[in-house]
Every structure is written in C-alpha cells, then in structure tokens.
C-alpha cells in the first residue's frame with residue numbers, strides 16, 4: 001500500500017495513517033475510530049482532544065466514535081457503558097484498498113463472552129471508512145441470533161471549529177440556525193442532513209439509515225469536568241451526530257442486517 005501505513009503508537013496499539021494526494025487521516029483499531037481527517041488544502045475537519053486516552057475499554061475523546069448498539073446511557077441498565085460497546089473495543093482490521101480518489105479501510109467486530117454480558121446477541125459489525133476529499137463511514141450490523149435485535153446509536157463526529165461560538169448549524173428544521181452560546185444537547189429529526197458553518201467554510205453531514213441528528217457541545221462547566229478534554233476546548237468543536245435514539249431503535253430480524261452511513265463534504269461559500 002502506497003498511501004496507508006500501520007504504526008504502533010504504544011505496545012499493541014495500532015493506528016493506520018493515510019497520506020494520500022486527496023487527504024491525510026488517521027484511524028485507530030480501537031473502536032475502528034477515525035481520529036483525524038484533513039482534505040488537502042483544508043484545515044482539519046475533525047477535532048481530536050490533545051488529552052485523549054488511548055487504551056482499550058476507554059473511548060477516545062474526539063474523532064468519530066461509533067456509538068452502537070445503544071445511544072448514551074443504556075435504556076434499562078445504567079451500569080452498562082454509555083454509548084454502547086463498539087467504541088471501546090479493538091476491532092479487526094480486515095482489508096484496505098486505495099485509488100486515485102482516496103483510501104478505503106474495512107474493519108469488523110464480532111461478539112464474544114464480554115460483549116454478550118453487555119448485549120445478549122451474537123453479531124457481526126462491518127465498518128467501512130473511506131477517506132479522500134470526502135469522508136464516508138458505513139456500518140452494517142448482522143444479526144447472527146435467533147431473536148429480533150434492536151439497534152440504536154450514532155456516528156458521533158466531533159467537527160473542528162476555530163471558535164464554536166462563531167459557528168452555527170443549519171438543516172435542522174429550526175426557524176433559524178443553531179448557535180452555540182450555552183451547553184447544547186438536543187436532537188432533531190433530519191431528512192437531508194445538517195451543515196456546520198464557520199467563516200466561509202461549510203461542512204455538510206449527510207446520513208442514511210439514521211433517523212435524527214444530535215448536536216452537542218459541553219460548554220464551560222461540563223468541558224471542565226472531562227479529564228480527557230482541555231477546559232477551553234469546548235471552543236474547538238461541535239458534535240454533529242447522525243443517530244437513532246433508543247426509543248426509535250431499528251429491529252433487525254434473525255439472520256438479517258442493517259446499514260447506516262454518513263458522508264461528510266467540505267465546501268466554501
């Protein structure tokens with residue numbers, strides 16, 4: 001592979017670095033987590049916390065965590081990890097392909113004893129990440145059980161801002177754009193996708209298979225409570241999270257599968 005390199009940043013902790021004419025990017029096996037993406041000629045599009053912790057069992061702060069198969073606190077058992085099981089585990093790196101437009105990486109995750117304790121289903125997740133001048137993330141969930149399987153969650157992207165107070169989000173069926181001037185944690189039914197605007201840059205977030213979009217910024221107090229986030233960095237990102245809320249979980253029939261995806265495009269006015 002000419003444009004993809006594997007690097008161990010700590011013993012046993014592998015990341016994939018992409019250096020392609022169309023973009024630079026980094027993806028961790030941990031969570032099959034996109035850490036960075038910077039199309040050529042653009043400022044970084046994705047925020048990664050400088051204080052992020054990189055070890056299995058913990059989620060990486062920033063980048064694009066895959067929150068699956070539930071969103072936020074578990075719907076019936078608050079002792080289970082927030083945002084599901086996918087983002088904290090090491091996935092299998094299956095393959096990668098490269099072309100003139102970018103690099104595509106393929107990861108998978110299957111159930112084991114530990115996942116079945118938290119979520120009682122045999123499953124296979126397949127995650128495809130394409131990085132080029134655009135970004136695409138596509139997750140297919142295969143139900144390998146004999147039971148109907150409910151799935152919900154989010155493609156929880158942290159989008160970089162220079163100053164979140166000067167940015168706004170459109171496309172949410174609000175009368176006016178959403179500005180960040182306080183803690184924001186609200187989800188909206190989206191059909192066409194949200195757009196993050198700052199200065200003359202527009203970051204368009206499209207989605208399929210997902211029924212809503214969460215907008216989140218922790219603001220001052222909550223940011224200060226996170227050990228893996230510098231206090232001031234609530235200014236440096238706005239999360240736009242194509243999602244399925246837990247009460248709207250999609251039910252996958254035994255032997256069936258379901259695909260969600262999100263595509264990100266950058267343009268200038």
Ligand SMILES: O=P(O)(O)OC[C@H]1O[C@@H](O)[C@H](O)[C@@H](O)[C@@H]1O
Pocket residue numbers: 059072082083156185214216241
């Ligand atoms: O700290 P975590 O588990 O990564 O979650 C980050 C945030 O994720 C958002 O999606 C939630 O709406 C917030 O409530 C939550 O604080």
